[in-house]
Each structure stands twice: as C-alpha cells, then as structure tokens.
Amino acid sequence: MGASPEPGAFEALHLLPLGPLPPPRVARLAERLSRHLRLPCHLATDVRGVPLARLPERDQIDADAVLAALEREAAGKGLVVGVTPLDMAIPIFTFVFGRARQGGKAALVSLARLDPGFYGLPPDPEILMQRAVTEILHELGHVASLRHCSEAACLMRFAGSVERVDARGAAFCAACAARLPAWLAAGPPAV
C-alpha cells in the first residue's frame, strides 16, 4: 500500500483509453468527470505501452496485471485512470468493474458490464456515462485511501452487480466525504 496523496498532490487527471473506445466518448467522459473533481481532466497523450494482458482461458483482461502496467508506465505523470471497453476480471472473480490500489496513483475501469447492451438491453449512452463516472469516482476513492463503506447510499459502498452500481448513491456519505482530499472533495453528486 502506498501512502495517501496529500490534498492537491495531483495536478490533473489523465484519462487513458485502453482498447477500442471512440475518442469523443472519452472526451465526454473527461468533461463529465471534471465536474466532480477539483482537477482538470485530460485525455492522456503521453502514456504508451500499457499491454492488455489477458487471463488464461478467459476472454477477459487481467485487471491487476493491467493496473500494475498502468502504474508502471504512468509513473511520474500524476493521476492516471485507464478506461477500457473490454470485460475485465481478476483470477478469483468472474469480473470486476474497476480496480485501484488504496493510496495508489492509477485506477482502471471497464465499461463492458456498465453498458446496458451487455445485458441484452438497448444501448443507452447516458446511462453508461453515469455509471462510468460513478465507478471512476469509486475507484478514485480507493486511490484516496478510502475503504468500502457500509452506508447504503455511499459511493464507496461495494457493488458487485450493475444493479448495485445503480442502487448505491451518487455521492460520498458524510463520513467518507470528511476523509476526502481536496482534489476529490469537490463538485455535485455524480449524477
């Protein structure tokens, strides 16, 4: 575990598309994210060479391996959030929505299972965008050293299904909010 970043330790958030993501969608996501952070959000332009390692015998990328590569490649570049349209998992779980190390400097979020289309529902870009923003904020909460929260309405509540992602709140509870660094403690609820 790394140490918690000091408030204001990050100067910007760099959003890095990993895999086939339309650039306008990433740009829109950066814009939406910036409403909830006291940080400018940019498309990462100078982070290269993050391999999309796959889990053996599973059609999913290895979230922990990709997160480790992301942290390695983005070292010294501030806060980096990888976003992928690919399904993602770790060896012990059938899937994960996102991964981040507590006190780390990078986060990784998969849009695959946040997309209504994954469940055979009509595509809904707005729902996908809302879910992506809340999931990224949840992972940034871990970057800010927060653990999972038992408050039903808190963004830091663990969600193991897309229904639970939707059901949990769009904002941090008072206890979690009190522990947020300045760069994350800004903006209205995520939806």
Next chain:
Amino acid sequence: MKILIVDDEPIVRESLKGWFEQDGHAVDVAESAREGLRLCGQGRYDIALVDVKMPGMDGLEMQSRLAATDPDLTIILMTAYASVESAVQAMKAGAYDYIIKPFDPDDLSLLIRRAGEHRSLRAENLRLKKSLEVVSAPPPLLGSSPVMKRVLDLVGTVATNDATVLITGESGTGKELVARAIHAGSARRYSPLVVVNCGALSEGILESELFGHEAGAFTGARARHKGKFEAAEGGTVFLDEIGEVSPHVQVELLRVLEEKVVTRLGSNTPVSVDFRVIAATHRNLEECVRSGAFREDLFWRLNVLTIEIPPLRERPEDIPLLAEHFLSRFTSAMSRRPMTFAPGALEALRRYPWPGNVRELQNAIERAVVLSDGPVVELGVLPVHVAGAPDHASPGSLAEAEKAHVRAVLETNGWNITRAARVLDVDRVTLYNKIRRYELKRPANGG
C-alpha cells in the same frame, strides 16, 4: 470480522486479502493447511476461507480438524475443481458454504455478510439459551424425607420421558413447581412452558384460551387469538386444576390430546401442534370419574405417569429444610441480613399440621421476616395459630378443632375466600356458613 484465507495460490491469497481489507476486515493468510491450523491455534478467527485442493493436507481434512478444535469457526470451502462429492462431503462435515472459483463478486460479498450474520445469530442464540437456563430454572424442589426423595427421583425420571404426567396433591404442595422441574429437565426446556389454571376460568374463556379463536368467532373476538396449545409449540402445557374442567371442555381436550391438533373457535382448519401435557389436580380424579364428574377416557389419557405429592403434615422432617430455604430467600429478596429461627419458633413450625401445605409455610415465613426486627425469627412473629398450635394429640372438641383449622386457613390465605375454600376443599357458601357459625372475624390490618 477476522478472516483467515488458506490457499496455496499466492494470487488468490493476495487478491482476497486486498478485497476483504477494502471492506474493513482484518485478514491473515496461510499458504497451506498446516500453516492455517497453526494460525488458528494462535488466534481466533470469525471466518476461514479454505481452498479444497492444496498440496499435503487438503481443505476437507483441515475443515474436519478445525471443526473439532474450534466449532465456533465459520468455514467456507473454495475450489476451482467443483464436484458433487466434495460439496456433499464439505457440507456434511459442517462447512457453512462451498464456493467455486472464480467467484461472482456480489456472491462473495453476500456470502461473507450472511456468514457474519449467521455467526452473530448463533452467538446470540447461545447467549439466550444460557440466560434462559438461568431465568427458567425453577426454584429447587426440596425434601429430605424418604417420601419426598421418591418424588424427586420420579421427577428426574419422567423429565427425560415425553409422556403425559398427572400430578396430584393437596393445594399448596407444590404441583406447579414439580411441573416446572419436569419441563426444565426435559428436551423441551428451550421451548415455552405455558401454564393454564383451568379452575380460575369460566368454560367459555377457558375454551378460547386453550384452543384460540378466529376474529369474529364470538362477540368481542376482534382479532385472531392463538390458544395456549399453539403458544406452547415445541414445549409443555401445564393444565393446573384439571379436575375443575367442564364436561364440554373435557371432550375438546381429549380430542386435542389424542390427535395433537387444535381447531380455533370459529375455524374449521385444524392446526398441528407439538406439545407435552402435564396436568395437576388437588382432587381425587378416580372418585370424580366414579361420580361422573370427569370423563374416564380423559382420565386415562392424562394418567400415563402419576406423581403424588404428599402433604406437608406427612413429612414433618422436611419442614426445617423448607423453612430455612424460605427464610434465606425472603431475607435475600428483602435485602435483610441473614436470619435464623429461635428454637421455639422452629419447634412450632414443626408441630403445626400445615393444612395449606408448603404455600402456607412459605407465607408464614414471609410474614415472619417482615415482622422481625432482629436477626432471629422469634415465636411471637409467627401467626397465632401456628405459634399456639396444640399438639396433634391434644384433646378438644371436633368443633374447636374445625374452628381453629378454618381460622388458620383463612389467615394463611389472607382471608381470600376463594383460595381458602379451595384449600379446605369446600365451596364458598359452606365456608361463609362456617365463618358465621364460628363468629370468625377478619382482622382489621390483615396481619
């Protein structure tokens, strides 16, 4: 919660450790069953997640060893190689659950939460059972006389049996105490003991109390009401004063005892109920059967095991023991210093015939503790009829003896006519006549 993860794969150990730590749990990891057992020996865990397939000792063997040494530990087995046989084996050996890798994150989260709740409920259940044992423990049945020792032996024997018990004995001999002792010693002790005083309720109310009623079954039945048999589900129903039950209710009772189903008043749907019946009476039920006041078939249904409690006058050697017991109980309840009996007081207690039996003795001792200033119960604080009781062999007319006895019973029962009449085994009118004939007067202060 404190969680132990036992898996030979580092990725599983570290991933789960990180996952659970994010949820605020304290986590230790072990790479083998042997290491896991060592950690369990050193500290207490709430939950252990154990991989089934590991080199050396496998998860199933570890589970059985843990179950033997730490039965409170909740064990969840994990495997990537699911088979019905290993799942069955795990569950039979007492695993809380069995999960297959990789896990659905929601399932794992839910499983851990449920395991925690299950653990809390089990701990609460144990706490409640322990407190129930304290609360439900009946006052001790006391007696050193041979006749009472036989009763105590019989209570121990019938407690372990599930048959119906009939307790007979004069009023005040402690029939309910015996019923409570039987229930407390039985396998039904964690379920309710429901007491019904059949003699205190009118026929209609008794029927409704015993069998329950549906809303609207009769005037005033606004809501559904479960009867005493249903309330005693899994436990014991104590039917006190069974000899007072009307012929109509006797028929209904017989049906319930034979079929173990009750039908609430106003309903046609029988409800199966699991209960044991203990009945008691101060009457001679066989005589009641002969006179036609009590159904013979119900008598035989109740009279499976019979315990006859002897009156106190037939076991005077128990009086000092009981008197000391009550003295200790009342001094403690009234926050008084320990007290003793003056020799004269103890002799008077032993000499008095105690027509109200143990209940009368208990009341006399309570009164004596209240009236005593010092640490010794003197003869003077005992009820007059007890302190001045003539020797049993003293001469006197029958009327004098009856007058003294009626007065004694009235005083013992605080001049409650109903209770005194029951002790004397006469009806209230007869008792009023005797009070008039002997010009007995209720004391102004009730003392």
